[in-house]
Ligand SMILES: Cc1cc2nc3c(=O)[nH]c(=O)nc-3n(C[C@H](O)[C@H](O)[C@H](O)COP(=O)(O)OP(=O)(O)OC[C@H]3O[C@@H](n4cnc5c(N)ncnc54)[C@H](O)[C@@H]3O)c2cc1C
């Protein structure tokens with residue numbers, strides 16, 4: 001199908017594809033077993049120039065000044081995820097930590113932090129979640145108390161992707177609990193800041209090549225110039241960031257599913273039972289056809305939303321939520337069916353399918369569970385209806 | 390440092406098939422790619438440039454389509470590329486090919502190191518690199534698996550042999566041919582691909598490089614291909630069965646019978 005990619009996007013796709021096949025595929029199962037961050041792949045992605053595909057040219061990326069590059073990001077993440085939905089987070093989760101700086105950073109902050117992210121030297125992360133604050137982000141307990149020209153952070157963030165490996169973190173903390181949702185502020189915190197350490201490393205079901213850590217702040221002093229946006233805008237920063245980053249999760253889900261479909265078709269063409277290849281059974285081809293319809297419809301919505309954002313339509317809460325929710329539910333279905341196509345082999349760790357099913361699951365949970373996505377979509381529907389009158 | 394890398398465009402397949410009628414390579418429907426060994430030569434050239442500065446120039450002698458392979462060398466880090474192409478080259482054997490390439494390389498002026506692949510996967514002779522070195526009257530180190538040192542007008546390299554490796558030293562300028570153990574070629578970067586898209590690749594004719602027509606094409610090729618055939622497939626060997634000690638005994642007996650030991 002012709003997706004009308006620009007020449008640059010075609011190059012991004014080819015480059016990411018080559019990395020996925022030549023560099024990621026041979027090591028995906030090994031990283032999954034070792035539960036380790038794939039620095040060697042991060043280096044390959046960086047040298048190929050993929051880390052800057054969604055960052056402006058002024059800061060070392062490849063997006064013309066003043067424009068957005070979410071479609072570029074989506075294409076790269078999709079291709080990388082075809083071979084490993086965990087390793088692709090080197091890029092996708094760094095984007096989550098970078099988008100708030102792109103959207104709300106001052107010129108000085110952008111000059112300081114973006115070039116090393118665009119070149120791939122630095123990995124980034126974004127931290128809202130705490131033990132008692134998941135879907136209910138408004139109940140975070142981490143505090144930031146003003147002290148002359150600085151803020152003192154205290155508290156623990158939980159399950160932070162790229163934790164420990166990232167050099168740059170965007171942290172949402174409460175500067176004024178009495179103001180509720182308007183009492184949170186976003187800070188850029190650098191690794192190595194005194195009082196900022198890492199707690200537990202998580203042992204996860206899937207995306208095991210991705211590092212997930214606790215971030216611990218004990219009287220951690222952060223200069224006021226590291227505030228992103230304004231004091232009190234923390235949740236706004238978080239929500240606007242998610243609106244723009246969710247197509248990235250959708251692309252991760254899409255890639256995992258598309259990779260599963262490719263392998264399932266190849267397998268069905270080669271596995272023999274009852275004296276013929278199993279793909280000769282119409283019942284199995286129907287299953288593959290359904291998988292294909294799901295992958296293609298997801299790709300259509302994910303690309304459409306990414307392009308809409310790139311065109312400058314940043315009021316995209318509903319559309320981003322649709323892309324993320326639709327593609328991730330699809331990925332869970334398609335990977336489950338792909339295991340089915342592989343039969344018992346699909347259930348074995350020696351084959352790439354059971355991992356894909358484990359990897360797909362996270363896309364329904366993070367950056368807002370799919371229940372929360374439906375909640376966002378529903379609220380937007382009400383708003384739209386109210387404004388029609 | 391002025392680095393020249395020689396690349397050949399070859400059919401994309403390790404096991405090229407031979408047409409049993411005409412005894413020639415069957416190239417139809419097979420994509421053309423950079424000879425795999427030449428990718429290692431290019432990578433080594435680009436790494437030398439990254440270490441010592443200078444320029445990497447890729448050169449290929451071949452038909453106009455070889456421009457595609459040269460464009461790819463730019464995406465992989467070469468600074469410029471030159472295609473040497475002329476009807477006068479048609480029918481050249483390895484002697485004529487290396488002569489033609491050497492005349493083109495002379496046009497570059499000062500060259501410090503020329504890097505070729507160990508061999509081309511289609512022609513397979515491994516003669517072109519050494520031929521160029523002889524035409525240019527420079528030392529050559531073949532089958533290089535590692536450059537140990539490159540300084541003060543000298544190179545020291547490890548040359549792979551069947552038993553292990555030799556350490557060879559030579560003066561610059563030098564020609565080396567490389568084996569795949571030498572490095573792991575990079576993946577073309579987005580920046581490289583953009584430069585490749587814009588690069589201008591000149592085509593140099595036989596006249597332009599000042600090659601003597603008598604040393605080119607069929608006239609300049611003393612090699613005669615008498616016959617080309619696919620070697621007969623090897624028959625399976627004999628498998629011994631039983632306990633290890635019994636099998637060893639039987640093996641020795643049979644080898645003695647065959648007067649091998
Ligand atoms: C591997 C991994 C990586 C992560 N990376 C990051 C990261 O980098 N940064 C970060 O900040 N966070 C990260 N998270 C946290 C993630 O965003 C949260 O797990 C997620 O938002 C859900 O919160 P929770 O797990 O506390 O679930 P809960 O909020 O406790 O939800 C439990 C269940 O209740 C449902 N539920 C809750 N509220 C409602 C509602 N209002 N209506 C209907 N159903 C509801 C949920 O959908 C879910 O099914 C990560 C999590 C994981 C597992």
Ligand SMILES: Cc1cc2nc3c(=O)[nH]c(=O)nc-3n(C[C@H](O)[C@H](O)[C@H](O)COP(=O)(O)OP(=O)(O)OC[C@H]3O[C@@H](n4cnc5c(N)ncnc54)[C@H](O)[C@@H]3O)c2cc1C
Pocket residue numbers: 395396397424426427430448449450451479480481482483484486487490504505506507508509510511512513514515516517518610612613614
């Ligand atoms: C009698 C005869 C007639 C021939 N006629 C033709 C013909 O009409 N058309 C035709 O296409 N071929 C013809 N050939 C084949 C041609 O001579 C060889 O393909 C060529 O000389 C390269 O030899 P090779 O493939 O064995 O390369 P090798 O010597 O194995 O290559 C070693 C290295 O030399 C370099 N190299 C080799 N060839 C080139 C090149 N062309 N440009 C730049 N670098 C190079 C590469 O770095 C390569 O890794 C003929 C050969 C013979 C013997």
